[in-house]
Amino acid sequence: MGHDIFEITINAIKLIVCFLIIVQAVPVLVWAERRGSAFIQNRLGPNRIGPLGLLQLAADAVKFFFKEEFAPANAVKFLYYAAPIFALIPATVAFAAIPLGAPVQWNEHIFRLQGYEINVGIVFILAVSSLAPYSILMAGWGSGNKYALMGALRASAQVISYELALGLSIVGMIMTYGTFNLSEMIQAQQAPLSYSLLGFTLPLNFLPAWGIFYQPLGAILFFAASFAESNRLPFDLAEGEAELVAGFHVEYGGFKMLLFFIGEYGHMIVASALMVLFYFGGYVIPGIPMETLNQWALEHAPDANFASLLAGLITLVCFLVKVVVFLWIFIQVRWTLPRFRYDQLMDLGWKTMLPWALFNTILTATLIYVAHL
Amino acid sequence: MPLGGVIFITIFVAIFGVVILFAASLFGTRKYDSVKFESYECGIPVQEKKDTKISVKFYLTAILFILFDIEIIFMYPWATTFRDFIKSGEGGYVFISMLVFLAIFIFGLFWEVKSKALEWE
């Protein structure tokens, strides 16, 4: 019984830490976005409070707390307040299923650096992300505002349209690895790269066997679709301020607005983490297999427990570095590309990305079957 | 069991959201007047929600999404088992049957594009 309580406590702590990672990443990302956009546009950005303006985050949080609390008279109160809370849930639940580092073995216990290990990880994450439109629709309807409703319908139509391209672009990747399990995918990407076509083998030992080298088209489609899924520029039609003021969150302010923000950045973090997992080798350091790392940790730590912990922490840092690279691409793209028009957006999703994803699927299947890729 | 964890984190996040919204509502000034409670529609007198006419395209997009989504979902078990089928020698049969399924999918998509159901003028 004591063992059970220990396990449950550890799992609960891990889950709360996963949630706190998302919540804590948001102010840092907002800071990076503001400084980064200033850097791109030849400005200074927030630089008054603290070193490099880093304390601006704390000031913003305090400011949010002292905002006036109100709901518009037209609003449906329950949905109006439930929507921002519900915006947090899909991103957090999906993020907790992502393995952030190599499992740590401490005596007889094995601690996985993830909220929970799920056998059908990809399906779970897709399924949970597919619940995201509810928060948008609840906010749009609950605000009792015409613009909010229009923005919500647009946003949800966009999210579900790109969910098709997103779901189809990873079919080729699943075929390559032959599994839904995220940890097994990372295992499969550790070996050095070698293409084998029609019995010939082309070894490229200086590169790791990352998914990107097997599925370049799928990776591009997945990344583009995840921009649309997280409502980021150039796909942020939901908030096209020229037509819709601010989209579904036009009536929100203060902390309610901030919760929507956390949800959006949470989707960004999940998308970047999935990108790293599927196509860039997960938590494994490029060029250094896990065995070498474990060996190195054993030599530099007092005993096996600490060695395992050290290896886990190093892989965690490696994973976070890779995720940060993709988050930076999210920010860079926001300040590089202009917003689409709505018909262009729908055309891109249905008539360009969906056929290309289909092509990728058929090509992968043919290569695997005919050429034994 | 992962299910307990999923339920736990869902409830935890919901409670976190409720607590933080409640805490934020304790601070801050409150100066209300009737104008503040109006819907924010750029100062024009507020229109009723039911006057809004919304394009039937949204409905069409949603229903086509459901259909294609189901077809894509059916590709997932195929994708995981494809290598196993090839190993056991049934690869060709499964490959052809999936190509037939994909041909129906492509025909459907082609037809939708042809019939201008996906045009947003």
Place this chain on the structure above:
Amino acid sequence: MTADVFLFWFLAIVTLAGGLTTIMITNPIYSALSLAFTMVGVSALFVTLNAYFLAGVQLIVYAGAVTVLFVMVLMMFDLKHEVTAFTRGKISGMVKSGIVAVLAGILVGSISLTTDIFSKSGAAPEAVIGGDTTKELGKVLFSKYIFGFEALGILLLMVAIGAVALARSKGGTHAKQ
């Protein structure tokens, strides 16, 4: 009471509550949202049966697609003022309950006729417990039920054509007054 049993009863009660809310509540938006909640509960019940892939499909297709369509359509038409006519009345309520009972009877009867789920003494087959059922599902789907699988593709195609035809039948592409 073990954790599994507790989890089952918790989920069953929550799911049933969602289902009851769906049919009892008068506001159509809340009704659709609680239908979505019910779908999520059913998916969690699938997880307790170790049917992970089925649970994912339940979430993606029913909660993430079908019910989103319901909610979107209900939000397009403002149904706030038409809530009373459909959900009140003693005689119609009894008729509805009767129909539900007949439907439930047909469902349970057909399940008990086609499978031997009620004659067995509870224990699930060994292969299901703790295993990965997804690959088994794929293998059965592409060997035994391949014809049904292809027929499903054609059915979905026909539904797509029908939906487009319906949406375009009144001429033009926008809702008329």
